[in-house]
Amino acid sequence: MTNRANLTGKKSYPKKQTEWFDTTAFSYPTVINPNGQTSTFIAPGTLGRNSMVGPAFRDLDASIGKDFPIAEGVAGHFTADAFNLSNTPALTNPDTTMTDGNFGKITSVRANSQRQLQLSLRFTF
Numbered sequence: 001m002t003n004r005a006n007l008t009g010k011k012s013y014p015k016k017q018t019e020w021f022d023t024t025a026f027s028y029p030t031v032i033n034p035n036g037q038t039s040t041f042i043a044p045g046t047l048g049r050n051s052m053v054g055p056a057f058r059d060l061d062a063s064i065g066k067d068f069p070i071a072e073g074v075a076g077h078f079t080a081d082a083f084n085l086s087n088t089p090a091l092t093n094p095d096t097t098m099t100d101g102n103f104g105k106i107t108s109v110r111a112n113s114q115r116q117l118q119l120s121l122r123f124t125f
Helices: none
Strands: 062-071 074-083 118-124
Touching: none
Parallel strands: none
Antiparallel strands: 062 074, 074 118
């Protein structure tokens, strides 16, 4: 079982890379152990599972092709493919570890999310 935070304020999303959600609306859950001491070991918080929203994923792919005859019984086909044509960055989810200095921040983009172009040429005979 992992610790979940206590929701002590209103959830808000400034949606900046340096502050994806309002980190002041959360507190670390605590419990009183049998010795009367405050403990944070396996303390269930009030924040529900999957109740936070990360950045959306947007991707625009396109393809264009052209067939052309070369000689009797020989043809060619050229294709150009573009993946993430608009080059929109695909952000990862924000850091959700409350004890971390990057809590609420997005620190990276998804691997291989940059624009990629692919050209192909096929001959049929």
